[in-house]
Amino acid sequence: MSLPPPIAAWFAQRGWHPRRHQLEMVAAARDGSHALLVAPTGAGKTLAGFLATLADLAENPRDGLHTIYVSPLKALAVDVQRNLLTPVTEIGLDIRIETRTGDTPSDRKRRQRERPPHILLTTPESLALLISYPDAAAMLAGVKTVIVDEIHAFATTKRGDQLSLALSRLQALAPDMRRVGLSATIADPEAYQGWLAPDADSAAVRLVTGDPGAEPVVEILVIEDRIPWAGHNGRWAARAVMRRLEASRLAIVFVNTRAVAELVFRDLWAENDQALPIGIHHGSLSAEARRKTENAMASGRLRAIVATASLDLGIDWGDVDLVVQMGAPKGSSRLLQRTGRANHRMDEASRAIVVPGNRFEYLEALAAQDAVREGELDEDRFRPGGLDVLAQHIVACAAAAPFQADALFAEIRGAAPYAGLARARFDEVIAFVATGGYSLSAYDRYQRLKQGKDGSWRLTHPRLAAQHRLNAGTIVEAVTMNVVFGKNGRSGRRFGQVEEWFGGQLRIGDSFMFAGQTLEVTGFEGPDIFVRHGRGDPRVPTYVGGRMPLSTNLAARVRGLFNAPERWAEMPPDVREWLEIQQRRSLLPGLDDLLVETFERDGRWFMVAYGFAGRNAHQTLGMLLTQRMEAAGLQPLGFVGSDYVVAVWSLQQVTDPRPLFSPDVFEEELAEWMAASPFLRRAFREVAIIGGLIERTLPGQHKTGKAMSVSSDLIYDVLRRHEPGHLLLTAAWHDARSKLTDIDRLAALLETAQRNLVLVALDRVSPLAVPVLLEVGRERVAGTADTALLLEASALAAEAMQIDGA
Template sequence: MRALAADTAKALEAPLEELDIPWTVGLRTGDTSSAERARQSRRLPSALITTPESLTLLLTREDAREAFASLRMLVVDEWHELLGNKRGVQLQLALARLRRWNPRLIVWGLSATLGNQPHALEVLVPQGGGRLVQGHTPKTLRVDTLLPPSLERFPWAGHLGLRMLPQVVAELAASATALVFTNTRSQAEIWYQALLEARPDWAGLIALHHGSLAREVRDWVEASLKDGRLKAVVCTSSLDLGVDFLPVERVLQIGSPKGVARLMQRAGRSGHAPGRPSRVTLVPTHSLEVIEAAAAQDAVAARRIEAREAPDKPLDVLVQHLVSIALGGGFRPDALYAEVREAWSYRDLSAEDWEWALAFVRHGGHSLTAYPDYRRVEPDADGLWQVPDTRLARRHRMGIGTIVSDASLTVKYWTKGGAGGSLGSIEEGFVARLRPGDCFLFAGRTLELVRVENMTAYVRRSSGRKAAVPRWNGGRMPLSSELADAVVAELGAADRGVYASPEMRLVRPLLEVQQAWSALPTEDNLLAEVLKSREGWHLFLYPYAGRHVHLGLASLFAWRLGQRQPVTFSIAVNDYGFELLSATEVDWSACLNPTLFEPGDLLHDVLASLNAGELARRRFREIARIAGLVFTGFPGAGKSARQLQASSGLFFDVFRQYDPQNLLLGQAQQEVLRQELEVQRLAQTLQRMGERRLQVQVIKRPTPLGFPLLVERFRESMSSEKLADRIARMVRDLEQAAGPDPDAAVPATGEPR
C-alpha cells in the first residue's frame, strides 16, 4: 500500500496548481519522515493519504477531535485488500470514532475486484443508507497464456519455470514496458537475476521491486516506471494494487495466480486508462498450471471473483483500540461501547466481552494483575479512562497495527569504515541458517554474509559460489474455490473428450496418460487412487479444494482411520489433492466408506486430528503482539522472532493454567480453524465429496496427478540435490512406462493465445 499511497499523492497534487485549488496534500505511511510527521502534527493537510495504522496513530493525539473537526470525506481505496483482515477491522473502529465526531461524514469505498459487493458495502457503511455505484463501461481484460514448446507428462511444482525464460525474454523484447509478477519475493529475485543473465544489455532497463527492498530503491523503480524509463520490472504484490503506471503495456504472471481477483488486479496494471484494454499473459511453471491458465481465462470471462468476509469480533484489535483511544483524550466506557458496536465486526459484542476487554487493559485480566506493565489504562476520579504512564504510552504508539511478520534484519553493505548503504530487510529465520562467508541472492545481487550484529546483516558483493535464495513467509498461497471449480470444469470437459482451448490441447497427452492409468476428476466424481509400492500403501485423493483445506482433510481422514485400526500415516498435500501413506497394510477399498466423509462432530474431529494446541500457540504470538502483551522492542534493539515466540508462549501457558477463560485463548483457536485450516470451506468440501460418486482406481505406478504429491513428501526429507536426482530417475521410468508422447515431435507454439 505504500506504493499506492505515494502514487495517489502525486495524482492528487498534479491538477491543483492548474485548477488553482488552494489545497495541500500530505502523505503519512511507514515511509514518512519524522520531519514531515512533525509538520503534520502542527497542521494537517487539506487531503491526507494514509494507512489504517497511521490513521489510528493520529487518533492517539490528545487533540485528535480538534484535529479532525474539519474532516468531511474519507475514501477507502482498494477496499477488498482490507475487508477480509484485521487491518480492515482497525479501519472500521477508526471510522466509528470519526463518525461519532462527525455524523455527516461521507465515506467512499473503491474496488474493481470484489466478489461480494453488498457485504463490502454493509461493512463500510454499517448504519445503512449506502449505495453501490458501478461504471456502465466494462473494463476489457485480455488473458492469454505463454505456451511452452513442450510439456512434461509427470510434472512437479518447485522448479519455478525458468525453462520458460527464452519465451519470456522474447515477449519482453517485443513490449515497450511490462510488469513481470511473481507470487513470492524469492521467485522475483531468481527471475530478475535470470533475465539479466539472459540479456546483459538490459542492465539499467529492468528492475526489481518487492516490499523488503529499501524505500529509496522502491521509489526509484516506481518513478522510473511512470516516466517510461524501464523496459520491465520483476515484482510481487508490492505493485499489484491500483497504482497508475500509464506506460505499462502488458503484464506477465509467472506461475498460477491462485485466485481470480488477484489475476484481474494484476492485469489492471496494464492499460491503466479509460477505454484501454488490459492484458495479462500467464506463464505456467509446470504442466498442471497450463490447466489452471485455461481455467483462469474462463473464470475471468465469467467474472467469478472470490468473496471476502470481514472478521468477526477480533478481541486483540479491540484491546489495542481501547488503549489508543485512551491516549487520544481518554474515553468513558458506556459511550465507547456504543461507538465500538457501530463497527460491523463488533455489532454483536456482548456486555460480558466488553467488561473483559476493559479489565484486560486495566490490569491484564485475572493472571497479570500483579504486573505494572499491564496496567495500561485507568479511570480518573471523573470516570475518564486514560493511559497514566508516559513510558507505556510510547510503547503502545510504537506497536500500533495488526501486520505481524517474522522479525526482520536490515541488510547493509560492510565497508572498511563500518556500515554502508541499506539494501532493505530480510527475515531473521533465513539469516539464522547462514554462516559468515555464505552467499545469498538479494536485491538482484549475489551477496556474501560478513557478520550479523544488532539486528543487521552486513554483506559484501560476491560473484563466486552458488547463492541461496531467501524465503519469506506467505510463499504458498492456496488455490481459491472459484479457480479450483474452474479447473475441475476443464478436467470434466477433457473427460468427455472436449479440448476447446490451445492450453487444454497442449496438455492432452498428460491427461490421456492419466485416463489410461486411472481416471480424471470431474464435477460428478471424486477420484481416489490406491497404490502399493516398496514404501507402503498409498491413497491419493483429489478434492481440488486448495492446500489449506487438504491439510485439514488429510489429517482428519488419518485420525478417523486411526480410530478404527492402529495405523500411522505420512501426509503430503498440494492444491489438487492429498496423499496418505502407511507402512503397514491398509485395505483402502474397505476404508473408503461413506462414514469417512460424514461431517459428524467435525470441529471435535479436526481439533483432535491436528496438534491444535501447537497451532494455537503459534497463532497466539500474533494475537499477543496486537493486544500489547508482547513488546517488539525499541528501534535498534528489536527482539528476535525466537524471543517473541518464547514471550508469547509463556503468556499462552500462563493463561491456559491460571486464566483458562481468557478470551484471547479462544480467539487463537478460532483463527486457526478459520484462517489456517479454513474449517468452513473444509466442511463444504466434505459435503461435496460425500455427494459425488467415489471412483476408486487401483494403479500400478504414480499417475501424472499423483506424482506431484510424491515430490511434496520427498521434499520434506531430502536435500535438493538428492531430490533432483530421485525425481529425474522416477520421471525417466514413468515416461518409459507411458510410451512415446504423440505430440513430442510437433512442439506447441510458444506464442500467447
C-alpha cells in the first residue's frame, strides 16, 4: 500500500523504507479498524501510531482536533511532541501539535478548548478533566483517532479504569473514532485487545505485530566475585558503576524509588572523578527541574541521568548506549522496558547492567536475564473497574452536561473494566454521588447530584464542577510541602515537593538531600519549606509506598535456580558457596513447596519461611503468623518480610508450624486484623479521595495531610458503625486485599503449605536466612513482649557459613 507522496518522499530522502507494521497500521486506519501494535523498542511504534494521522491530514487538510495521543508520563508526551515535530516540519505539513498535561499553563489549556490543535498529546488525568467541560462535546466531536501509548502501563490500574471510561465518553461524542494501542511488552495481546475495544470485543481490534529486533544484552555487575549479604539498591557498587558511565556516551541509571534516586545520585557524584555532567529525574521534582533535565539529555549536555519510573517508558534519546538498573528489576517486562531505552533502535542491541543489592537479588537478576533472553514477559492481572473511579467519572460527566442514567449506564458498560457492571451497582454509585450514602445524606456537603423532572441528573451547584477539576485523578500521593529556594517570606524558585510527614520533622538549620543537592532549611510558611545551599551529612526524603512487587513469573524462575545446581558454576564463588552450604546444612526451597526453618539464637526462637510471594504478601503473612502465635502462647516478638522470605522470632519455640499456616478461618482472621490495622483506613482514605468524598484541594487553600486524615477517619468510623455495606468501604476492602496486602498470592502460599510444607529444625541460623535476618528491627508487633533483636552482620554470616567439623 502507498503513502501520500509528501510522506513517501520524506522516507526516500532519509534513505528509509516504511516498515511492514507501519504500513499495516495505515491500512487498518483506512479500513476504519481499531488496532493494537505490539513491536519491539526501536521499531518505530510511535511513528506507526501517528502515520495514519499524518497521511489523512496530508490528503484531507482540516481544522479541529483530529488525534488524541495518551501517554502514561508527562515526559513522554513532551518527548513525542519534540520528535513528531521533526517529520511534520520536514514533510511540510500544516499540522499543529500541542501537549496538555498537569504542567501545561491554564491559559494555554483554555485556548486549546477554543482553538484545538490537530494533534493533542495528553495523559489520562488531563483527558478526564477535558471531558468535564461543557464545551468538550463540540471540541471532541470530530476526533478521528485516539492513540494509547505504552498501553500495558494503564490497563490493569485505576488509571486504566479512568482512561477506559474516558474512551467510552469520547466514543459517544465521536462514534467513528478509532482506538489505537501501542506496546513493546505485552504477554497476552488478546487481553489488551479486549481492554482497548469498545464493549470489550477483542475481535474488533486488529492485532499488528512488529518483526523481532536485535536481542538485548543484559549483564549482571559483580565486583571481585562477591555479592553483599544484604541491601536492596546496589549502592555498594557506586564506584564501579561510575567507571561504566565514564566509558559510555550517554547513560540512564534506573532506581526503583525516589529516595534511592537521591542516594544513588549522591553516591555517583562522590565517585565522579572526571566531574561528568550528571542529572537526576523523579516525579517529586518541579516541572521546571524535570524539563531542564530532559532538555539537557535530549541535547547531549548530560552524560548520565539517575531516574525512577518517571522515565521508564518510550523516551527516545537515541544516543543512550547504556542502561544501569540499581537493585533487582522485580519483573522481566520492566527490565526489558528499561533496557530498551538504550540505543532505541530496532536493529542494534540494547545494553543494560543490573546491579543486585544482595544474594537473593543476584538470583533474581539472573532469572530476569534468562527471561529477557527467552522473551518471557510478566503476565498482567486484569480486574473489575474501581467503583471510586466510576463515581469520579460520573461527576465529570455531570460537570459537562446533565445526563440520563440509562444512557450513561450503556456508555459505561462499553468500557472493558466495567463490562460486567450490574445495573443495581451502577444505581448504588449514582446514589452515592448524589447523597454520599444513607449515613451521610443529612449533610449538605455530600449532596452533589439532583434529579430533574425529566429524569436527568445534574450537579447541585456549579461550584462542584470547579471543585471536581481541582481534585480529580486516581493517583493519591501523600500530601506534600513545596521546597522553595529563597528567603523566608519571599517566594523563590521551586525545586519540587517532599511529603508532608517528612517536612514536618524538619527544623530550621536541618539539612536534607533533594534534587541531588544538600539543602539547609531557613524557614517555613504554610506549605512552603524555604531552603538555601547547605553542607554536612543530610537526611534523605523518603516517600510512602515505592517498592515494586516481585512478579510471579520471576519468583518462579528464582525458585528454579535453587533447583538447578548445573547453573551454579556460572555464579560468583560466594553465591555458589552460599547455596552449597545451605544444601549441606539445611535444604533448598523446592519448585512447589514451603520450606520452613526453625532455630534458636541468643535466647530467641526464629521461624523462617521461604514463600517467594512478594513483599506485600509476606508482610501480611508476618502479621497473620504473629497474631496466631500470640493466641497460641508462643510470645512472638516481631517479624520481617522481603520479596522472598518472612522471618518471625518469639520467646517460645515453634515445633509444629502447620497450624500457623492453615488457610482455615483465614478470611475471618484477615478481616479482624485489617479492621484493627492502618491498612483499611489507608485504603479508605484513597478511595474516599478518588470518589470525591474528601477534597485534596480547596480553591485558594492549602489542606494539610492531618486535616485530610482526620476527615477520612471520622467518615470511616461513621460508616463502619452505621453503614458497614457502604460502597466505599467495599471498594477500600477490595483495594486493601489486592494492592496493599496481595491476598491472592498469600492465599496460594497457604494452600501450598497445606500440600507440601517442609520443616527443617536447625541448631543455628542457615545461610539462606542471613539476608532477611539482617533486616530485623524494621517491623515490630505488640504482644507479651515487644523487644526487637538487632543482629550483627559479620558474626551472623560467619555462624551461618560454618561447616560442622571444619
